[in-house]
Amino acid sequence: KHLIAEVEAFKATSKEEVEQFRIKYLGSKGLIKGLFAEFKNVDAEFRKDFGKALNNLKVAANDKVSSLNETLDNTVSDASVYGDLTRPGEAIELGARHPISIVKNQIIDVFNRIGFTVSEGPEIEDDWHNFSALNLPEYHPARDMQDTFFIEKNPDTLLRTHTSSVQVRYMEENKPPIRTISPGRVFRNEDISARAHCIFHQVEGLYIDTDVSFADLKQTLLYFTKEMFGKSKIRLRPSYFPFTEPSAEVDIYWGLETETDYRITKGTGWLEIMGCGMVDPNVLTNCNIDPTQYSGYAFGMGIERIAMLLYQIPDIRMFYENDVRFLEQFKSVI
Ligand code: PHE
16 A cells, blocks of 8 residues: 555656656566565465555556656656756847937937927938028029039939928928927038048028027027037137028137047137028028018038047048947947
């Protein structure tokens, strides 16, 4: 009886253990064979019970072996499903955002906080949105400044030379008050060098409402440079753009602290970061906005230039080479 209990209690986690169990009880030199051999020595009066008990034991052992084998066949071990659960994890390679995206997102954040929306438009433009609506009629000499890539002539189809084209589209579709920035890729047929590329990115801003003045523009620029660079010393130099009047270039005082800064600022400490001005009344009229009722300011900056300043990148071509040694350095920046 105690042997039957022992047999029934037996557990195994592998086929080898089951086989050892089988040999121990049912093998040709096993326990049960041995007990059968004892049969003849048992007193006649106990033989019947002994035989019964022995048979029960044999059946129990056989059942045990087949049921254990069956369950082991049906259980798939954790290790074969999940692999080794105790193995240490492997680090996943994380990518980095491209510095242009990082800086673009920063600029968007800064202007979002003062109510500017983000607007986008096509990279392939028509003459109207890139030039004519912006007070640059055909044969206007300022068109040459833009080094345009034409796809087709008459009627002109071209790669936009600035995202001012998006602002024209936005004014055509929205009534003032308008507060929007247009980030995007622009194209100019320029010789590629450390300072210039035929593809680059801009963020242009537009604010139109009643009574918008140059003072509003200056204050916004001051806010922007403070938020973006942590520097609040700026100056406005008179300039010319066909779509703004008056127009100005914005310089930021960068100081002369390091060799890199020195190279970028060419020794004066002042650094040009964007163009701006009051939207020319002709532009408003072209976009169906009444210039006697509304006024506005606009500004535009190159993202690469801002990124070069912020991260001390000496050559604009690095943005487009996709050298991972360059890109990896932006892993820690969100
Ligand atoms: N569109 C100008 C450029 O691409 C930048 C600019 C925008 C200047 C708005 C003034 C006002 O150079």
